[in-house]
Amino acid sequence: xxxxxxxxxxxxxxxxxxxxxxxTYAVAEDSGGTDTATPAAGSADAxxxxxxAVHHQQAVEMSYIVRDRTKNEEVRRxxxxxxxxxxxxxxxxxxxxxxxxxxxxxxxxxxxxxxxGDMPAGExxxxxxxxxxxxxxxxxxxxxxxxxxVFYLQLMTDHHKGGVHMARGCAAKCAVGVExxxxxxxxxxxxxEIELMAGMLKERGAQPRS
Numbered sequence: 001x002x003x004x005x006x007x008x009x010x011x012x013x014x015x016x017x018x019x020x021x022x023x024t025y026a027v028a029e030d031s032g033g034t035d036t037a038t039p040a041a042g043s044a045d046a047x048x049x050x051x052x053a054v055h056h057q058q059a060v061e062m063s064y065i066v067r068d069r070t071k072n073e074e075v076r077r078x079x080x081x082x083x084x085x086x087x088x089x090x091x092x093x094x095x096x097x098x099x100x101x102x103x104x105x106x107x108x109x110x111x112x113x114x115x116x117g118d119m120p121a122g123e124x125x126x127x128x129x130x131x132x133x134x135x136x137x138x139x140x141x142x143x144x145x146x147x148x149x150v151f152y153l154q155l156m157t158d159h160h161k162g163g164v165h166m167a168r169g170c171a172a173k174c175a176v177g178v179e180x181x182x183x184x185x186x187x188x189x190x191x192x193e194i195e196l197m198a199g200m201l202k203e204r205g206a207q208p209r210s
Contacts, residue, residue, distance in 0.1 A: 044173035047113025049093040056086040069148035114169040130162015150206045157208045160190040
């Protein structure tokens with residue numbers, strides 16, 4: 001029964017990756033249709049691209065850390081899939097900013113484009129919803145085996161929840177169609193991964209932190 005469940009989880013992870021990859025490449029190949037206007041530097045389109053690029057970068061770093069801390073193939077596969085998908089999407093977001101001739105950093109606080117620029121400054125490197133603190137990232141790098149797996153799955157679940165919140169904001173507020181479609185794809189893929197990680201945590205006698 002255990003082997004069958006692990007096989008199902010691996011298959012589910014692969015399905016999520018295929019879906020996310022299909023979304024990413026479909027968006028990359030999309031000319032954008034009538035998306036002819038260049039967004040302003042303070043637009044939701046630009047703000048989401050900048051903020052999500054930062055958000056994604058931490059997920060990539062976190063995923064590569066855990067791959068060095070465990071030999072569990074299920075967790076290593078999920079971490080690799082997340083790292084590859086989010087690194088790819090991050091490149092697209094930064095590429096759009098280049099295409100639009102907009103800066104990759106802003107003097108405005110994170111999440112200003114969502115009307116959340118007045119939220120308290122992020123604690124210890126956790127600049128946006130769901131992001132891990134510097135202390136949590138450091139702790140992950142000290143754990144091994146099951147402890148590393150559980151902590152990674154908890155951190156990434158929180159990370160994905162924050163990412164889904166941001167992506168929903170872009171899907172509602174962004175004006176560039178190709179970016180709105182990418183954001184909606186992120187919502188769907190990351191929600192699927194949240195469900196997958198809940199099952200993986202349960203297998204390890206743990207649960208999400210929130």
